[in-house]
Amino acid sequence: MPVFFIQSTRISNQTVTIDDPLLSHLSKSLRIREGEKIWVGDEHRVRYHVRVDHLDSNSLQAPPSLKRWPVLPRHQPRLSWPKPS
Numbered sequence: 001m002p003v004f005f006i007q008s009t010r011i012s013n014q015t016v017t018i019d020d021p022l023l024s025h026l027s028k029s030l031r032i033r034e035g036e037k038i039w040v041g042d043e044h045r046v047r048y049h050v051r052v053d054h055l056d057s058n059s060l061q062a063p064p065s066l067k068r069w070p071v072l073p074r075h076q077p078r079l080s081w082p083k084p085s
Helices: 022-029
Strands: 003-005 015-018 037-041 047-051 060-062 064-068
Touching (some): 003 022, 022 060
Parallel strands (some): 003 037
Antiparallel strands (some): 015 060, 047 064
16 A cells, blocks of 8 residues: 655644645546545654545545554664675
8 A cells, every 4th residue: 555745744633634746646646535545654754544534626634543653763774784704
């Protein structure tokens, strides 16, 4: 399932608000409609599962139904290479 990036400032009063250019991509390319669910993530690596409540040509608004914290802390490397001997 794809995760779409948003800024954490776009989350207020328990509502996620999305506008252009992501709005154009979601509504025109992916044809997202009211009632559908998508994953969005912010710069703090927190993911939200949201259900689209309101969609028009100016904005998409959705309350987050699930919040998932990042699995890996930032200081932990994702790959480990063997040390040269």
